[in-house]
Structure formats: structure tokens, C-alpha cells
Amino acid sequence: MSTSSAAPRRGDGTDAAEVRPPMREALVAAAFRLFLERGYEQTTVDDIVALAGVGRRSFFRYFPSKEDVVFPDHERCLADMQAFLARSPEDADPVRRVCDAARLVLGMYAENPAFSVQRYRLTKKVPGLRAYELSVVWRYERALAEYLRGRLGGRPDGSLRADVIAAAVVAAHNNALRSWLRSDGRDDAGAAVDHALAYAQSAFGDVPVPPRGTSPEDVVVVAARRGTPLWQVLREIETAFAHD
Amino acid sequence: MSTSSAAPRRGDGTDAAEVRPPMREALVAAAFRLFLERGYEQTTVDDIVALAGVGRRSFFRYFPSKEDVVFPDHERCLADMQAFLARSPEDADPVRRVCDAARLVLGMYAENPAFSVQRYRLTKKVPGLRAYELSVVWRYERALAEYLRGRLGGRPDGSLRADVIAAAVVAAHNNALRSWLRSDGRDDAGAAVDHALAYAQSAFGDVPVPPRGTSPEDVVVVAARRGTPLWQVLREIETAFAHD
Numbered sequence: 295m296s297t298s299s300a301a302p303r304r305g306d307g308t309d310a311a312e313v314r315p316p317m318r319e320a321l322v323a324a325a326f327r328l329f330l331e332r333g334y335e336q337t338t339v340d341d342i343v344a345l346a347g348v349g350r351r352s353f354f355r356y357f358p359s360k361e362d363v364v365f366p367d368h369e370r371c372l373a374d375m376q377a378f379l380a381r382s383p384e385d386a387d388p389v390r391r392v393c394d395a396a397r398l399v400l401g402m403y404a405e406n407p408a409f410s411v412q413r414y415r416l417t418k419k420v421p422g423l424r425a426y427e428l429s430v431v432w433r434y435e436r437a438l439a440e441y442l443r444g445r446l447g448g449r450p451d452g453s454l455r456a457d458v459i460a461a462a463v464v465a466a467h468n469n470a471l472r473s474w475l476r477s478d479g480r481d482d483a484g485a486a487v488d489h490a491l492a493y494a495q496s497a498f499g500d501v502p503v504p505p506r507g508t509s510p511e512d513v514v515v516v517a518a519r520r521g522t523p524l525w526q527v528l529r530e531i532e533t534a535f536a537h538d
Numbered sequence: 539m540s541t542s543s544a545a546p547r548r549g550d551g552t553d554a555a556e557v558r559p560p561m562r563e564a565l566v567a568a569a570f571r572l573f574l575e576r577g578y579e580q581t582t583v584d585d586i587v588a589l590a591g592v593g594r595r596s597f598f599r600y601f602p603s604k605e606d607v608v609f610p611d612h613e614r615c616l617a618d619m620q621a622f623l624a625r626s627p628e629d630a631d632p633v634r635r636v637c638d639a640a641r642l643v644l645g646m647y648a649e650n651p652a653f654s655v656q657r658y659r660l661t662k663k664v665p666g667l668r669a670y671e672l673s674v675v676w677r678y679e680r681a682l683a684e685y686l687r688g689r690l691g692g693r694p695d696g697s698l699r700a701d702v703i704a705a706a707v708v709a710a711h712n713n714a715l716r717s718w719l720r721s722d723g724r725d726d727a728g729a730a731v732d733h734a735l736a737y738a739q740s741a742f743g744d745v746p747v748p749p750r751g752t753s754p755e756d757v758v759v760v761a762a763r764r765g766t767p768l769w770q771v772l773r774e775i776e777t778a779f780a781h782d
Contacts, residue, residue, distance in 0.1 A: 428672045454713045454734055458741070461709030462702045469701045490698050497702070497741045 318356045318366070320346045325363045326412060334364075334420045361426045364413060368430050371402045372437060379441040388445040389459060389498050392438040393491040396467040399434060400487045403471060407479030414475040435464045459498050466494035562600045562610070564590045569607045570656060578608075578664045605670045608657060612674050615646045616681065623685040632689040633703060633742050636682040637735040640711040643678060644731045647715060651723030658719040679708045703742050710738035 324346035328337040339360055343353050357363045375395050382391050403410040417423045442456035449455070470490035474483040568590035572581040583604055587597050601607045619639050626635050647654040661667045686700035693699075714734035718727040 425669055425673050428676055429669050432672055451733075451737060454710065454737055457709045457713045458706045458734075458738055461705040462741075465701045465705030466698065469698045489695075490702075493695060493698055494702055497706075 317346075317348060317352060321348070321353055321356060322363055322366050325360075326409070329364075329416055330412065334416060334423065361423060364416065364423055365426065365430060367402050371399055372430075372433055374398050375434065375437050379437065382441070388442055389463075389495050392442060392460065392463050393495055395438060395441070396434075396463050396491065397487060399467065400471060400483055403475075404479075404483045407483075411475055411479045414472075431464060431468065435460050438463060455498075459494075462494045462497060463491065466490040561590075561592060561596060565592070565597055565600060566607055566610050569604075570653070573608075573660055574656065578660060578667065605667060608660065608667055609670065609674060611646050615643055616674075616677055618642050619678065619681050623681065626685070632686055633707075633739050636686060636704065636707050637739055639682060639685070640678075640707050640735065641731060643711065644715060644727055647719075648723075648727045651727075655719055655723045658716075675708060675712065679704050682707060699742075703738075706738045706741060707735065710734040 321342060325337070325342045328341055328345060332341075337360075339350060339353055342360075342363070343350050346353075353363075357366070375398050378395050378398060379391065417427055439456045439460035442459055443453055446452040446455050467487060467490060470486040471483070474481050474486055565586060569581070569586045572585055572589060576585075581604075583594060583597055586604075586607070587594050590597075597607075601610070619642050622639050622642060623635065661671055683700045683704035686703055687697055690696040690699050711731055711734060714730040715727070718725050718730055
């Protein structure tokens with residue numbers, strides 16, 4: 295894997311928010327080159343700035359700590375997610391909306407698969423980075439839960455439902471994201487995340503609205519174990535229909 | 539709040555696993571007294587051992603770090619949870635079982651409300667402790683997910699469902715636990731957690747576990763709209779049974 299692939303790919307430049315300072319990118323590239331060559335613990339901020347050819351103050355202008363350089367895009371992604379949720383239409387289905395918000399995180403990872411896979415391997419090996427990642431995931435989950443509390447707050451158990459749905463959506467997203475990272479970024483990330491989020495949505499989603507002119511009482515369901523004598527099944531059916 | 543209440547209450551002594559060394563309890567009591575008086579960051583391990591009247595080595599025999607003394611019972615609780623899940627009956631409803639496992643965590647908090655409320659206030663104020671707590675919560679969630687993977691692994695989306703259900707159960711439990719802690723431990727913790735877990739359970743329902751000796755093909759389900767002529771229903775039934 296070439297070193298250049300370690301730097302996050304810059305956006306296509308059409309969106310101002312996507313333009314990132316070249317010095318920041320140079321620091322990320324230098325840091326990852328050293329993390330992969332020497333290991334995370336063995337690399338100091340001084341090593342990183344020396345390779346990038348900048349001073350220590352430049353590093354700390356962009357990153358509060360060495361851990362932050364490993365996750366250079368999460369702050370932007372979290373801000374994007376909060377902005378996306380804040381501009382939700384009032385009549386948006388809240389569960390669908392948080393699923394769409396979660397897809398922004400996938401988008402960030404899928405923007406640069408090689409970098410994401412390298413980081414995944416690094417994070418698995420360094421306990422401090424795993425703890426950092428947990429706090430990042432927690433902030434995404436809180437952003438989703440806050441939005442859901444606003445939407446469900448008036449209902450019974452609004453805060454409970456908000457917390458549970460947010461946790462389920464994040465877990466579904468991360469299950470698919472991890473599968474994709476384990477495939478070295480080769481599988482179709484979008485399809486896997488769509489499938490996982492559909493499962494979370496099915497658990498909490500709006501119960502499908504019955505077509506007009508019918509009510510839930512209009513459907514009869516009979517379940518029978520194979521091997522049940524046919525006469526017994528027929529008797530159950532007739533009993534069910536007898537109440538019509 | 540008296541200082542003595544800061545020490546975790548010892549078990550009733552009838553169960554060997556509940557008996558904890560007095561020195562360990564003295565260290566926890568000393569640590570919490572100092573954390574509350576001076577603040578967590580301002581308290582060193584040297585301060586704690588001086589107040590407890592023991593040497594530094596005794597501290598590190600019980601606790602790997604200062605953070606660990608804040609959560610002295612989580613390791614035991616995690617071990618209890620893993621043991622509880624390991625001895626699950628084969629035909630146990632898996633969602634119900636992980637809900638019962640989560641109740642062990644509540645039990646640990648409810649064992650000593652005053653200590654739990656103090657710790658909750660401390661953890662809210664100290665970012666390092668919040669990060670530590672996230673990693674603890676993550677370990678509980680992994681224990682539940684591992685058990686669920688074992689039970690659901692053979693089915694489509696087994697690992698996805700395991701992760702999502704574990705996250706939802708933990709989120710429901712923690713929502714109720716936090717409400718209880720915010721009430722200063724006055725509300726009925728058990729009732730709140732039962733209610734929250736019932737919501738999580740309702741979302742994923744009884745995940746049907748086929749009884750031993752049967753396979754999913756053993757059940758036939760026929761659904762018919764009321765008003766469907768009986769002859770048409772019967773024909774469907776006969777067709778379904780014809781494949782026996």
C-alpha cells in the first residue's frame with residue numbers, strides 16, 4: 295500500500311467545506327506513514343512535524359493531541375450530521391432520518407477506503423485509539439438521540455425510545471462498516487449499510503399503514519405445524535371465519 | 539452525605555464471591571472521600587494510600603490505575619454476567635436472557651445507592667472518567683452480543699441482529715439507570731429498568747427459537763383477508779399441505 299494513499303483524499307473542490315488545508319493533510323500523511331512504519335506508540339508529535347517539515351505549533355493548531363490525527367475527519371462529519379438533522383423536514387420519518395444521518399459516517403469512510411482500512415487495523419492494535427473511537431461513536435449516537443428526543447419527546451417514553459433507536463441505528467451501521475473494513479474495503483459498503491439499517495428500521499419503523507378501506511381486523515392468520523391433521527386445521531379456519 | 543456511605547456496602551457474607559478484602563474497601567472509601575473533598579484530578583494515588591494507611595504497592599495490587607478505583611465492582615459484575623450467560627438453558631429466549639443479564643448491572647448499582655449517585659456526579663464532571671465508563675459499557679455490550687451471536691449465528695444476519703439487540707438492550711438499561719441516578723437513587727430502579735427493557739424486548743420480540751427436533755419448515759402459515767370465500771382459503775391450505 296503506497297504512502298500517498300494514507301492521506302485522506304481531498305474533495306472534488308466544488309464545495310468550500312470540502313477544501314482542507316494542505317498543511318493539515320501533510321501532517322495526517324506524515325503521521326500515518328510513521329504509525330505504519332514504527333507503530334503508533336513509538337511515534338511522537340516531534341517525529342510527525344519533522345517529517346512534515348513544519349513546527350510543533352502548526353500540529354497543535356490542527357489537532358489537540360496525537361490521537362486526533364488518527365481521526366482527522368470526525369469533527370467535520372459530526373458537524374455535517376448535526377446540520378443534516380437540524381434541517382430535517384418537520385414531517386420526516388424520524389427513524390428514516392437518523393438512518394440517513396448515519397450514512398454520512400459511512401460516506402466519510404468510503405471516501406478513502408485505503409486510509410480507512412489502515413486506520414481500522416491501527417485502531418484494533420492500540421487500546422488508547424479504541425477508547426478514543428468509542429468516545430467518537432458515542433458523540434454520533436448522542437447527536438442522533440438528541441434529534442430523536444426532539445421528535446419523540448412529547449410521546450410516552452420519548453427519551454427511552456430515542457436512546458434505544460439511536461443505539462440500534464449506530465450498532466447496525468457499525469456492524470456493516472466493520473464488515474466492509476474487514477473486507478479491506480472491497481465489498482459494496484453502501485449496500486451492506488443499507489441492508490443493516492433496513493433491519494434497524496424494521497424493528498422500530500412505522501408499522502406499515504394498511505391500505506384504505508381495510509382495518510387490521512380484516513386479516514385472519516392461521517399457523518399450523520406440518521403434520522397437523524387436515525381436519526384440525528380446517529376446524530380452526532372455520533372457527534376463525536365464524537366470527538365474521 | 540456521610541463519608542462512610544461512600545464505601546461500597548459489603549455483601550451479606552453468605553456468598554463467598556461477595557466477600558471483598560477490607561483493604562480494598564478502605565482504599566475505595568479513602569479515594570472517594572478525597573475525590574469529593576478535593577476533586578478527582580487534584581487527588582493522587584499517594585494521597586489515597588496515605589489516607590487509607592497503606593503503601594502504594596497495596597493500591598496497585600487491587601487497582602491498575604486511579605480510574606479503576608472509581609469503578610471497583612465492574613470487573614466482578616462483568617464476570618458475573620459472563621457466567622450467567624454461559625449457564626443459559628439451551629431453550630432460553632435469547633432476548634429475554636440478555637435483558638436478565640443486563641439487570642445484573644442494575645443490581646450492582648442498586649446495592650449501594652449513595653455510592654452510585656456520588657460516582658455518577660463525579661463521572662459527569664471528569665472527561666477521563668466518562669471515557670473509562672464508555673469502555674466499561676462497551677465491554678458489557680460485547681458480552682451480550684457474543685452470547686447472542688452464539689444463539690443467532692446460524693441464521694441470516696445473525697451477527698447484525700446480535701449487535702443491534704445488544705446495543706438496544708444496553709441503551710434501554712442505561713436510560714433507566716441514568717433516570718434513577720438523577721433521582722438521587724430515590725425512584726424504584728427495578729421498576730424503571732423492567733419498563734425500559736420491556737420496550738427493547740417488544741422491538742425485537744421473542745426471537746423465535748425452534749424447539750429441538752424441529753426445523754423451520756415444520757410450520758405452515760396461511761394468511762387470508764376476512765371476506766375471502768372459504769373455498770379459496772381451503773384450497774390454499776390443501777396446496778400448502780400437499781407438499782408434505
